[in-house]
Amino acid sequence: MTHETDFHDDSRTVGETPEMATSVTGPQFEPTHERALTPAVGPARDVDGFVRQFLRELNYTQGVPLSRSTLNDQYLALARTVRHYLMQGWIRTGKRRRDAGDKVIGYLSAEYLLGRQLDNALLAAGLEDIAREAMKECGLDVDLLRSQEIEPGLGNGGLGRLAACFVDSLATMDVSCIGYGIRYEYGIFKQTFEDGRQVEVPDSWLALGSPWEFPQPDRAVQIDFGGHTERYTGDDGRERTRWVPAWDVQAVPYHLLVPGYRNGVVNTLRLWSAKATNAFDLQLFNQGDYAEAVRAQTFAENITKVLYPEDSTPQGRELRLQQQYFFVAASIKDFIRHTLPADFDLHRLPERIAFQLNDTHPVIAIPELMRILVDEHDFEWDEAWDVTKQCFDYTCHTLLPEALEVWPVDLLGRLLPRHLEIVYRLNEDFLARVREQFDGDEVRARRMSMVQENPVRAIRMAHLATVAATKVNGVAELHSQLLRDKVLPDFSEMWPDKFTNVTNGVTPRRFVRIANPGMSELVTEAIGEGWLTDLERLRELEPFADDAAFRERFRAVKAGNKERLRQLLHHRDGIDLPEGHLLDVMVKRLHEYKRQSLKLLHVVSLYQRLLSDEVDPESTTPRTVVFGAKAAPGYFMAKETIALINAVAATIDADERVAGRLAIAFPANYNVTLAETLIPAADLSEQISLAGKEASGTGNMKFALNGALTIGTDDGANVEIRQLVGDDNFFLFGMTEPRVAELQAKGYVPGDVYASSPRLKSAIDFLASGEATGGDPSRAAAVVDDLLSSDRFMALADFDAYVEAQEKVEATYADTEAWTRSAILNVARSGFFSSDRSMRDYLDRIWNVSARS
Template identity: 50%
Template sequence: MSIPTPDVLSEASKKSAREQYFPTTVKSIQDNIIHHLISFQGRDPERSGASDIYKALAFTMRDIMVEKWIKTQKRYYAKEKKRVYYLSLEFLIGRSLGNAIINLGLWEEVDQAIEGLGYTLEEIREQEEDAALGNGGLGRLAACFMDSIATLKIPAYGYGIRYEYGLFNQQLINGYQVESPDNWLRYGTPWEFERRLPVFCVKFYGKVTSFQDEKGCYRTKWIETEDVMAMPCDILVPGYKNDHVINMRLWAARASRELDLTHFGEGDYIGAVQHKVSSETISKVLYPPDHNYAGQELRLKQQYFFVCATFQDIMRRYKKQNQTFDTFYDEVAVQLNDTHPAIAIPELMRLLLDEEGLNWEKAWDISTKTFAYTNHTLMPEALERWSVDLLGKVLPRHLQIIYEINQRFLDQIAQEYPGDHDKLRRMSIIEEGYPKMVRMAHLAIIGSHSVNGVAALHTRLLKERIFKDFNALYPDRFNSKTNGITPRRWLLKANPQLSALINSRIGEGWEVDLDKLHELEPLADDAEFREAFRQVKLENKTRLATYINLATGVEVSPETMFDVQVKRIHEYKRQLLNALHVIYLYQKFVTQPKLNLPPRTVIFAGKAAPSYWRAKLIIKLINSIAEVVNHDPRIGDRLRVVFLPNYNVSQAEMIIPAADLSEQISTAGTEASGTGNMKFALNGALTIGTLDGANIEIREEVGDENIFIFGLNAEEAEFERIRNSRTPEQICRENPEVDEVIEALADGSFSLGDRNLFKPLVDSLMSPHDQYLLIRDFESYIDSQHQVNEAFLDQERWTRMAVLNVARMGKFSTDRTIKQYANEIWGIPV
């Protein structure tokens, strides 16, 4: 679109024309909203509602971003910059409107414009659905990375899948999680551009043939395939007040032909549409992280679908200015966000070998210098593997290439470690057994020039425990990049009151340089500032209390301690440990009513994977505890338990600023990093946690005296699993308080007398082989919670600790993380 600004137009006319397309004043924003209501939506402005205004405002903001995005892309081409391609199966971006307004620097203008139309901006923002493009931490990290990449002006793109259905909508019925479809796109989204070009063909199944080309070289061809088309959908991501806009390109599956005319001509209408429906299933639904085997073929197809389309797009872009592949890795950097996109390694090899005719040695050199791999797990069962039979069926050529990669790699190992057959077995990409499996993490390590963990402890455990053999072979390949969060969304947007208080004392600038928050440290000793800080927290808690009442019917007091654990429900994250402490507190309040304990509101939220029955039983337990506690007149409002349904990014933006206590209590050595721990601390919550993931680095930054650490460390936990020095049964014998908690859980006190309902949880807790060591850490957890109580009763001390947490969180900005990726992995100085 070109702006009509010929020389004959006056300067005023030029300005007016520009404002029509790129509105930045209150009046021009209002004019554009009206324009979009009429032209894009066919609505009478006088009869439009909040949802209509939301769409019109979103289109207005998108117009501004498009102009900046076009200029950004032109700069990339003009300067021939190296591009980064961030491949992630998930991007949990949440809502886009508020983030766009803030990063474009138009908050005040938009706020006034919306008020002038008779609405509040908060009311309009509530009309937006959360973009359901991720499960949790990994997808949210990717979204934060996109924000920082745009803010730092790094030439990069995010690539993933445009899921039509998100994970699921979570309802709580009789305390149980019940899943329903999350059709977040049922009304469309104003934030995406569906591109009709370029559309790429993605192949599956078929067979592989070989031939000699005109030069006598051995070549292969993948034939008789089933084809699906990949259509790009672009979502724009603006940097913070810097006129730089990048895009995420998310692929939607489309049938290779609209209808199979053979079937249609024979009168078989159902057969004609069957292929179209099955083809487009690929991008229909986001899988939960703990999926079962039933859907693995579709999951594999999803992974290859977006990788294949992405590399065709990379090649298209690269070939615009290059005739050979000699400089490919100087112009292309590909970051694999976990192993989900690891099939990209044999895919690039296939393209270079089969399509471009390069020899193996050159193709492999290009490939390894192009790829970098981020590992996100310490859980052996979470390391992705595919059966050889399945991979060979769906991607026969890729299995051939993987076998060739593996054979050449094992030949190298055999030379360096002659006679060490056990090492060959441990390091092989192919895991022998029935069935044979392809270890995708091994493929990612062998095929990349960089392998990074996401916290210092995580990286050390990768090097010393999970991938010890590979670290010995590639000592320079492993590195640490501690995760972070974007301060634009997780403080400036999520907590405007605290942001305003910070600005009033140290000014702006911390939004792009989080280390500036150190200037708040002296204010921790300022009584006036502490009082203002407490008032902000109280306002956030009051807002959350209203939401809790609307969502659950439970009335909670903002004057109580808001004790919060919100994250995916999983045994290693130990929501069950928190629930045990709630039972402990309940028993104390009942049996010792005069005990000087601060009143608490314990808040849970999170989804369990539909097939993860034990995690779903934990949800039921929490709700059953809540049912007992919240209706016991002996307790009053001294203890409340809440499980908020359907946890998502927007809910997190409301919960996190209101939290007093942040529960980060995973078994040491199981959580790779965590980013919720950073969000809570940045918003003035104190952490109770284990020495796991980034908790260790948070402690280093905020100081031992400003965090509550308990439990075994990673080495002790590993040793305890082997030695089992104190069994749960022994602990219960020695500690009557622990025994009373377990007995209350076992005797039906929280299940209407049903002793069988929670028996599986009791059995796992009391098992000497409990790998998550809940009872082993429970005593220490109780002791640490006593310290929490003492600190909270002294509000001046608590506030001082909270202010210092905010002041010392500078390290945990994704701006720092992305600078490290760019400088140390991607070869792009920032």
């Protein structure tokens, strides 16, 4: 069958069938007739129907025949074809939920790290085989087209990746959810290296088109900023306050479809883009003042220009606050105006929405809802507060005090004057309650106040969120306990029932089925279908750990995954990974508490040993260490650590004495797409943060689910991973959180640790001398000086224990059968870490909503 076309060649391949005739703009619009909701809507679910729709998209949307189309044309047409198949489910899901009056989960998150969409959409819709065969009939390779997709980098790390996993699970469980966020024109920067140092390049993810989104400008809402407030007397004789803004922008929604796994459910991710209300001044343009004529447009669009603008300047801090208010204000207005029925009684708002605050970024939503209820809908203050408190829940993702946002009062008052007044009054009411409950304890009141007095007067957003939220949760058992005991202890004493735990999880659809097809096929052969939506069924794999034939096949899958990674890194980065090595992987955001410096010290120590006469190089385990990390643009020590890792990597790579025994690979621009190939190839997962500093981690879960063994501290979700997989299948080292606190209280002196550990002293001296950095000691100076003078996250204190644990790693890896058995048991016992389970916990413990599946 031939499908080569010019526009007029074959009307069948480009003509519109009755099934294609439905035009939709979103689930809020009713179809013109009920037939639009029958299974006949959309192209036929067979190869020929897929080909017809693909060529229609290519011809009529891209405007080219197949014979003259580019790879990008073909990819865009394929993506839109798949989206067309999802639209039927989107319309049906929206209508069903409107008719039922479902309570909606409004997931408010400043980040969504979605990854590539094509693979996930094909999997969810059950179109993988049809699409592959259809592209083959058109003379195209679906794998080549998949590689054209640019993932939207709308997040910084685990927070955004978690949000993407959660909305995936809610769709798969048929829970009504709208994910709300920001459509950044430039996502997290593209990382490159120049002389080993990180250089940030704009992430132009929209440059070649974004086929998965569609705008709806008729649902734009106005967002106000600045100005002042004024008192006035209402028609009812009551004194009221109104906000008189100084300027405003338009928030335009862009929709992305979030399909559930093969259940026909399609939820919505609504991302907001800022546009000027009056974008163009024709008079100024005609006078020749072209820059001023479009100044309003430039100013407005800056709000959603880039993910997390550098906030070391006052302008950057203000832009961040603008971003946060912009997207939550748009989301609340959109829900009230366009999702609820026109005559809905807002006193019943908690029956229809649960807004989940994903960290402190969206917390300004709390005074915004109060403003809407009191100022725009004439609620009494107390009844507005009662409604507001029932609408919000708060997830805290950190244990680091500096990560709990505070906004200076002068900035908040200048940008959002009415909201500052509301926070002040909420704080007065709250502190009155604190004083009443705790016998006038003013010291406690100052600690708990939403208003920080020093070093500058500022609003503590975590305190505001905790006071307002129905529930406050941490993201791992240890994190939630430390949240209660150390981060927010006064609040947990006041409201012990408000605090709960929901351990994070990851979606097995993307991070097992898509990322690791070989292992997925092996698992399905062993235990049957159904485990992708019931991941606890992986427990059925346990007996296979003792099956020699299964272990051999498991190793073959891992070897295939390593080969896939070798090919990717060769073509993507020019990196040639050695064969036959233990693949030791540490990929995560570059932060001192995650302790990439500790891993580097270990590598330096291994390098020294290989150069010495104390061991036979042939008796050591060949090892390749893979780093993947981005540092925040203004984070000096993190960027120095990246530069040092690359300098050591270059030295080792150039040293023929260790060739084939030790290597470092640091591919630039680690992202979700790279993770999907790297994680299934890993043998060893590095989760070595200082105990008590990592909230949860989700990379640790992905590695375990893909058959890597973990070396880690008892921190974050490592604790639960170790408990589930067993001590024999986890390499534990390092201080516990109480021991860390004890040592810090006594006064930690890194120089004493350095002097007392010969192996540590040797590694640091080797670095400081320049021998590990191509003869240039300056490359290591900043990191070495910081470790010896401060070592805030105690890498030196855990070094000896870490080296001992790595020696156990080598001994275990030398026993191939024992290592494979442990790897299989890691997979079998990690089903708990599905984001589906996380969502069930949120539904049961926090939202009081039932899933349909």
